[in-house]
Amino acid sequence: MRPDCTHLITGGLGAVGLEAARHLARLGARRLVLVGRSGLPPRSSWPTVTDHSPRSAIDVVTELERLGVTVRALSLHITDARAARVLTDPEALGMPPIRGIVHAAGTFQGQLVPLPQPRSMSVLSGSRCSANRVRSTALASDGSTSQTELCSASLVADR
Ligand SMILES: NC(=O)c1ccc[n+]([C@@H]2O[C@H](COP(=O)([O-])OP(=O)(O)OC[C@H]3O[C@@H](n4cnc5c(N)ncnc54)[C@H](OP(=O)(O)O)[C@@H]3O)[C@@H](O)[C@H]2O)c1
Incomplete structure (x- = not known):
């Protein structure tokens, strides 16, 4: 550092x-x-x-x-x-x-990824800076909310 x-x-x-x-x-x-x-x-x-x-x-x-x-x-x-x-x-x-x-900004709402409520997805996408990135990582998920959030964090970090 x-x-x-x-x-x-x-x-x-x-x-x-x-x-x-x-x-x-x-x-x-x-x-x-x-x-x-x-x-x-x-x-x-x-x-x-x-x-x-x-x-x-x-x-x-x-x-x-x-x-x-x-x-x-x-x-x-x-x-x-x-x-x-x-x-x-x-x-x-x-x-x-x-x-x-x-x-590391984020919010946690425990629910299955395949059935997101529009409002919770918009909160998630806001804190992850881009709705598109969250949506694309959700597609790659095996259904675990935490994995989707970690994927989205990694995706943002990789760009
Ligand atoms: N803790 C874990 O073991 C763990 C494991 C895997 C993944 N994660 C994920 O990592 C992220 C952080 O987890 P955490 O445990 O540190 O949660 P946390 O203790 O609730 O902290 C989240 C922080 O992000 C801030 N924040 C949220 N949205 C923001 C925004 N739009 N602009 C600025 N600040 C914002 C919050 O501020 P305010 O409190 O003022 O709203 C809070 O300071 C979450 O997405 C969580 O799902 C956590």
């Missing part, structure tokens, strides 16, 4: 994203942008946050900062192209240019 550039983790405040953040830091990354829809509560409230999800994120961000990693937690919907423009503007971001991306 180049310590002089920034790495972006979409879904960086979720379970997979936080593990990815730790992993990148272990590999030498020193500037991380963690993107989620909710973001983090104000820093002044961190000591008293007890809800599981923000607490986990706060604990990992604090741990990374202690290791010397600069962490910026952003609240934005990754499919909102206008809002996501901040990610391509180092000045607005206040960080060096992003040179690596881990795409």
Whole structure:
């Protein structure tokens, strides 16, 4: 990992994203942008946050900062192209240019792939950035939701 550039983790405040953040830091990354829809509560409230999800994120961000990693937690919907423009503007971001991306933003809805409800597919496709990619990977699935999501993640990463 180049310590002089920034790495972006979409879904960086979720379970997979936080593990990815730790992993990148272990590999030498020193500037991380963690993107989620909710973001983090104000820093002044961190000591008293007890809800599981923000607490986990706060604990990992604090741990990374202690290791010397600069962490910026952003609240934005990754499919909102206008809002996501901040990610391509180092000045607005206040960080060096992003040179690596881990795409871990996603939602989980357990159901069989051959019978998706239109609404859940649209949520899935939004978080995976492209409905076409999700549809094509669904065709390659053996029927397991998680396998379809992993396929779609791999497909996005491969392009
Ligand atoms: N955990 C596992 O063992 C596992 C295994 C296989 C596959 N996966 C898949 O990997 C993905 C992440 O899993 P996870 O366990 O880390 O889930 P998670 O804990 O719910 O985290 C998902 C993160 O993605 C963010 N997110 C979702 N949609 C977004 C969007 N459109 N724009 C920006 N941020 C968005 C969420 O933000 P908010 O919370 O603010 O909405 C959350 O921070 C899911 O698709 C899941 O199905 C997970």
